[in-house]
Amino acid sequence: MTDNNIASRDSQWREELRKAMPAKERTAIPRVKMPELDPAYRITTFTEEVNQGLSAEQAVTEATRCLDCPDPTCTKGCPVSIDIPAFIKNVQRGRNDLALEVLRNTSALPAVCGRVCPQERQCESKCIYNRMGKQPVAIGYIERFAADTAGSEPVNAQPVEPNGIKIAVAGSGPSGLSFAADMAARGFDVTVFEALHEIGGVLKYGIPEFRLPNAIVDREIQGLQAAGVKFVVDTIIGKTISIDNLRERGFKGIFVASGAGLPRFMGIPGENLIGVMSSNEYLTRINLMGAGREGFDTPVAHGKVVAVIGGGNTAMDSSRTARRMGAEKVYIVYRRSEAEMPARVEEVKHAKEEGIELMTLSNPVEYLGDEKGRVTAMKVQRMELGEPDESGRRSPVPIPGAVDTVPVDMVIVSVGVSPNPIIPNSVDGLDISRRGTIVINDDTMQSSIGDLYAGGDIVRGGATVILAMGDGRRAAAGMAAALIP
Ligand SMILES: Cc1cc2nc3c(=O)[nH]c(=O)nc-3n(C[C@H](O)[C@H](O)[C@H](O)COP(=O)(O)OP(=O)(O)OC[C@H]3O[C@@H](n4cnc5c(N)ncnc54)[C@H](O)[C@@H]3O)c2cc1C
Ligand code: SF4
Numbered sequence: 072m073t074d075n076n077i078a079s080r081d082s083q084w085r086e087e088l089r090k091a092m093p094a095k096e097r098t099a100i101p102r103v104k105m106p107e108l109d110p111a112y113r114i115t116t117f118t119e120e121v122n123q124g125l126s127a128e129q130a131v132t133e134a135t136r137c138l139d140c141p142d143p144t145c146t147k148g149c150p151v152s153i154d155i156p157a158f159i160k161n162v163q164r165g166r167n168d169l170a171l172e173v174l175r176n177t178s179a180l181p182a183v184c185g186r187v188c189p190q191e192r193q194c195e196s197k198c199i200y201n202r203m204g205k206q207p208v209a210i211g212y213i214e215r216f217a218a219d220t221a222g223s224e225p226v227n228a229q230p231v232e233p234n235g236i237k238i239a240v241a242g243s244g245p246s247g248l249s250f251a252a253d254m255a256a257r258g259f260d261v262t263v264f265e266a267l268h269e270i271g272g273v274l275k276y277g278i279p280e281f282r283l284p285n286a287i288v289d290r291e292i293q294g295l296q297a298a299g300v301k302f303v304v305d306t307i308i309g310k311t312i313s314i315d316n317l318r319e320r321g322f323k324g325i326f327v328a329s330g331a332g333l334p335r336f337m338g339i340p341g342e343n344l345i346g347v348m349s350s351n352e353y354l355t356r357i358n359l360m361g362a363g364r365e366g367f368d369t370p371v372a373h374g375k376v377v378a379v380i381g382g383g384n385t386a387m388d389s390s391r392t393a394r395r396m397g398a399e400k401v402y403i404v405y406r407r408s409e410a411e412m413p414a415r416v417e418e419v420k421h422a423k424e425e426g427i428e429l430m431t432l433s434n435p436v437e438y439l440g441d442e443k444g445r446v447t448a449m450k451v452q453r454m455e456l457g458e459p460d461e462s463g464r465r466s467p468v469p470i471p472g473a474v475d476t477v478p479v480d481m482v483i484v485s486v487g488v489s490p491n492p493i494i495p496n497s498v499d500g501l502d503i504s505r506r507g508t509i510v511i512n513d514d515t516m517q518s519s520i521g522d523l524y525a526g527g528d529i530v531r532g533g534a535t536v537i538l539a540m541g542d543g544r545r546a547a548a549g550m551a552a553a554l555i556p
Contacts, residue, residue, distance in 0.1 A: 077169045078157040078176075080139065085160055089139050102206040103133040110424040114394050117357070117364065118280045121421055122186070122215075130216040134163035137208045140199055145210060148197030151541045153177045155194055155210055162217050171221035174214060179249035179540055182287045183274060185215025187384075188537050189415045219287075233299075234258040236554055239322040241308035241494060244272020245536045246527025247328035248295060249543035255298040257551050262322075263300060266307040269359055272330055274536070276359040277351070279388050281395070282418075309497035314523065324522050324550045327509060328543065331528035333489040337380070341438025342484070346372055346446035350379070350389040350485035363396050374481025376400045378449055380435055381485035382412035387419060389483045390427045401427045402477070406434040406454050406467040432456070432467065436474065438482060448478045488533045498523065508532045515549025516542060524550050 076082050106123040107113075113121050125133065137159045145155045154173055161170035174181040190196075190211035198207035236259050240247045243265040251261045269275045271288045296302070306312060308329070317325055334349030336342050353371070361367030377398045379390040382405035390401045403422065405412060408431050412419055423429065430451070437450040453473035456465040490507045502510040502519035509518055509525040516524045526542025528534060 077161065078154055078173055080141070080156070084164060085139060088160055088163055092135065094138055097136055097138060098200070098203060098205060100132060100136045102136070103129045103209050103212065105209075105212055107421075110421075110426070113281065114391075114425050116281065117392075117395055118284065120284055121281050122417075124219055125212050125216045127216075127220070130162055130213055131165070133209050134159045134213055136200075137163070138199060144197040144199055145194045145208070146197075148194040150193065150535075150537050151177050151544070153194075153214075158217055159208070159210070159213055162213055167217050167221040170217035174217060177544075178537070179252040179544070180245055180291050180536070181214055182218035183245065183283060183291065184537055184540070185211050185213075185218055186283050186287070187278060187415075189535065191416050193537075231256060231258040233260060234555065235260060236324075237262070237320075237322045238324045238326070238550070239264060239308075239317045240326045240328060242266075242272060242328035242330055242527075242529075243270040243292075243302065244328060244330050244527060244539060245274060246330075246529075246539035246543040247272070247326065248291065249540040250326045250328060250526065250547050251295055251300045251543075252298065253544055253547035254551065255295065255300050257547070259551070259554075261300045263302050264306045264308050264312065265302065265304045266329075267359065268304050270302050270304065272328075273332075276355045277385065277388070279354070279358055279392055281391070282388065307493060309493040314494070314498050318522070324524065324554060326516075326543070326546050326550065327494050327518075327523060327525040327529055328527045328539070329491045329494050329529045331488040331490045331531075331533040333491055334484070335487045335489055336484055337435070337486055339435060339437055341440060341446065341449075344438050344440040344446040345444050346374065346480060347438055347482040347484065348372070350381070350385045350483050351488070353389055353483050354385070354392060357392055357396070371396070372481055374398050374479070376402075376479045377481045377483065378402045378404050378430075378435070378477070378479045379483045379485055380404050381487070382407065382414060382431075383485060383487075384414045384418055385488075386483075386485035387414045387422050387427075389485050391418075391422055391425055393481070393483065394425050394427065398481070402430045402479075403427055404430045404433050404435055404449075404451065406432065407464065408432055408456060411464045430477075434467065434469070435482075439476070446479065446482055448476050449482060451475050451477055488528070490529050490532055494529070506532050512549075514545070515553070516546035517549055517553070521553075 158170040158173040194210045195207040200207045238259045240263040274288045334351045356362040356371045360369040362369035362371035377393040432454040433451045435449045439448040454467035457468040460466040524546040526546045527539035
């Protein structure tokens with residue numbers, strides 16, 4: 072358990088660290104630069120991580136920049152309110168094990184979040200350094216350092232008394248995993264059912280290894296197994312086993328974390344041509360089924376000139392994967408400007424370094440094909456920015472008559488996802504929104520069916536790892552309180 076000595080700002084060791092260097096000197100230290108693989112080399116490898124991680128010296132220097140603010144605004148930017156200065160200061164004093172303990176108090180997957188969270192829009196955007204006109208403390212890089220270097224003890228290091236109550240989880244993405252971790256820590260007998268043959272959800276089949284190595288996800292899963300969580304793969308809840316079957320087998324609570332794996336298309340002419348596919352299909356074939364790599368026979372299209380439609384993380388991952396699959400030219404086609412792209416800023420930067428061309432203020436309106444039905448070109452409507460829409464972003468408006476034809480031989484559509492419909496459609500009486508998401512009580516994550524809870528993308532319809540994880544934690548607290556009042 073975290074005690075004052077580890078996390079309290081008033082503890083002696085933290086006071087000493089604060090006194091050791093005046094604020095003026097700290098704020099003069101430049102923000103650390105993440106060591107990265109060279110772009111020319113990294114486009115030749117699927118598995119080597121682009122970001123190489125901080126050295127111990129870099130991590131301590133960056134941690135020293137943190138002012139250990141009395142009212143840390145960074146924490147307010149974190150969706151799960153991690154005690155950011157507490158873990159950073161533990162890194163500064165060389166106690167990475169304790170830093171990890173602070174992180175684990177709030178986050179089940181710190182090594183993952185340190186790599187994929189959009190920190191520049193969350194914690195780092197609220198760091199006090201921004202108000203001084205300086206670059207924020209590199210919170211995400213330090214989180215990753217702490218998680219990678221502190222060893223791999225099980226999530227639940229404290230043995231707990233089993234309570235014998237069986238709990239089922241549908242889906243093994245970040246939401247299901249964090250729920251499972253918390254329920255196992257409370258003594259429940261947890262079984263996670265996963266439709267695919269691999270555990271990890273988007274962390275395995277969506278996000279490529281050059282951004283999030285499988286070994287990192289596997290380490291978290293091993294921690295859960297050590298804590299007693301059971302995993303059953305190749306099992307679709309709602310098809311292979313129904314929710315009623317789970318009840319018959321004695322499961323007293325069910326957490327639905329089945330994600331938003333249903334790809335969306337734009338409904339424009341030519342989307343059925345050969346060579347036009349969803350990013351889900353493309354990334355799953357390559358990341359999960361080894362397509363394009365030695366020893367695997369999964370087929371996948373190889374485009375020379377590839378258009379990826381969309382501006383989110385999925386679009387960045389698809390474009391960078393296409394480059395690694397040998398594409399000579401890859402366009403990201405996005406209807407707004409670069410400033411409005413929802414992808415993490417670092418992913419956009421890395422994509423550009425790898426030779427991906429941003430075709431912004433452009434929207435495909437039709438795909439053209441040859442006599443064999445293969446895509447050969449896309450018609451692109453050029454746009455300009457108009458008034459801000461309800462999301463606050465300036466909406467793109469077509470420029471009359473500005474339509475160009477761009478030759479392409481492959482199109483990857485990354486314009487969003489919808490909730491996976493199998494479980495919502497298989498449960499009578501379950502309250503479902505018009506978007507197909509499961510409606511829940513925001514505090515407990517309980518659905519309209521008493522023993523059924525839900526969280527992550529199946530509730531939010533496509534969000535982030537940290538939000539999915541936070542939902543899992545809230546659901547665990549809600550379900551545990553209902554089962555053991
Ligand atoms: C390519 C890509 C890149 C992304 N990059 C980032 C990023 O950089 N940062 C970030 O914060 N977020 C990112 N996201 C979003 C993030 O990954 C998701 O918000 C998050 O994974 C949602 O977690 P989840 O647990 O709800 O669902 P998922 O991760 O989708 O996991 C759901 C799991 O449930 C399984 N399942 C579905 N139906 C059933 C069923 N009936 N029975 C059993 N199992 C079932 C699925 O096979 C899947 O394994 C990205 C998403 C994608 C697709
Ligand atoms: S706001 Fe910045 S400087 Fe202050 S505690 Fe948070 S990370 Fe440290």
